[in-house]
Amino acid sequence: MKFSAYNQSDKQQIKKLFESVFSESEALGEGILIAGLVIDLMNTTKDQDIFGFVARDKDKIIGCIFFTRLSFNTPIEAFILSPVAVDTKYQRKGIGQKLINYGLGVLKKNGVQLAFTYGDPHYYSKVGFSSIDEDVVKAPHYLTQPEGCCANH
Template sequence: MKIKQYETSQLNDIKALFKNTFTDSEGETEGKMVSELAYEALTTSDGKDVYGFVAMDGDTLAGSIVFTRLTPANGAEAFLLSPVAVSTSYQKQGVGSTLINVALEVLKNEGVELVFTYGDPNYYGRVSFKQISEDVVKAPCKLSFPEGWLGQSLVSDEVSPIEGETGCVAAMNKPEIW
């Protein structure tokens, strides 16, 4: 399995991966929404505000992950991990964890200090994400599932409190996804 930054020639395959994976697990409506979210994040965000990674098994796209810039009030270099997908036939083989860990190492080497996500605490806890209260760092939109607001510092042991509002790229600034 090779983990690398995506190439624009892979955009349609990435969109299909997200659609198929989320349709299999969550239904057609969710598959369509998440695939469009990933595609929009990768195609409309400024280049300095987005990272996309793929897990390749030879010529087969096994997984993909997207990170978009998060802008906390203190100016910290921060990104939001969302979404991530692993092809149904590659799940439960460590592809997702490997993809996340390799991507986090790249972001750390690029000077990123903080990474957040909004998802399953049990899944993301396996890759060092911890629940974050909005008293510590406010999410960019109102959370429908506050227990799913997770974060980690790439430069210290914990996420220090940051006062004020947090912004995000346009693709992620949609209350319905939060």
């Protein structure tokens, strides 16, 4: 298993990974939607505003995560982790946690002080995130499940 930043040549494999993982975990429409979002993120985000990391088993991409920049009124380096996918056949083997920890390590080396995410606090607490109240940091959009807002610093 190897972890690294993604390359331009990985884009199609990454798109397929998100499409299949979210089609299986949610629904076909969701898989297509998330895969489209991921392609847009890779194609339209400035290099300084995005980090993407992949896990490879030989040449096959089996996991992928993205962090994109969040801007606040104060000068702080903050990124949001989303989305995250691990190939269905490789899930529950610790790959998601290893990949997130790898990504957080690279962010820290690049001076990023804060990472946020929005998801299952039980899962994200395994990689150092804890729930954060909207009184502390206001989410950029209305959240149906505000308890899913987590921070890592």
